[in-house]
Amino acid sequence: MAEHRRLQRDALLEAARELLAEGGMEALTFPALAARTGLARSSVYEYFRSRAGVVEELCAIDFPVWAAEIEGAVDRAADPLQRVEAYVRAQLALAGDPRHRAVVAISAGELDEGARERIRAAHGRLVESVMGALADLGHPRPGLAAALLQGLVEAAVKRLEIGAAEHPDEIVEAAVALALRGVTG
Incomplete structure (x- = not known):
């Protein structure tokens, strides 16, 4: 049974x-x-009991697998700049993965605060995976830089999800370039 x-x-x-x-x-x-x-x-x-319960369960199961894939890509990179690039590319590569949809669904606002906090904490551990690379690159505030970098990734993910006018590869390359070189192109 x-x-x-x-x-x-x-x-x-x-x-x-x-x-x-x-x-x-x-x-x-x-x-x-x-x-x-x-x-x-x-x-x-x-x-x-609810759609939120389904999403919370999916996040509890899928987010750790998704995070491990990203962390693995970061860990395999040879130097700090390549670790930052791997962090961005791995997340954008997973953006079309059905597991990602559940993680994105938390923004729908249907989860209770406890569930949101558990998911935020797991997401925070993911952001930590790039903080060392940013510190190694000499960033004076790697935590802040990592949070801002994650914002860039999330914006690129949204652009991919809405089926923007640009080809998905263009979005990925633009996000990587912005992450690595800033607005200097």
Whole structure:
């Protein structure tokens, strides 16, 4: 019985990832989850109380995997400047990943403050992965620089998600150039 429940929960989470990837938070509804998994709508409520609960569960599962991929890319880079570049590129490469949609969905405002704080703390640990590189580059305030760098990454992710006029590769290259060279081009 426990195995069956785990499989059902996993199927619901996978369906949620797909729905988020296809249509964002608006597409993630309990009727849609039920239809995707073949469960009755009332059965979905046995696993999750709300859409926010689904998103929180996805973040708890997917964010650590996503963060490990980014941290791995940063760790494999040879020097501090390459670590900064790897940090930006790895995040932008993952922007189209369905796991990322759940992380982005937290901005929809449906999570309670406790869930938001847990996700913010996990995100803060990700930002820490680039702070050492910024310190090695001689930045006097690596924490501030890392937070601002993350803002640049988030802006590029949003640009990728809205299907901006630029080709995705152009967005990535512009974000990397801005991160590495500032506004000097």
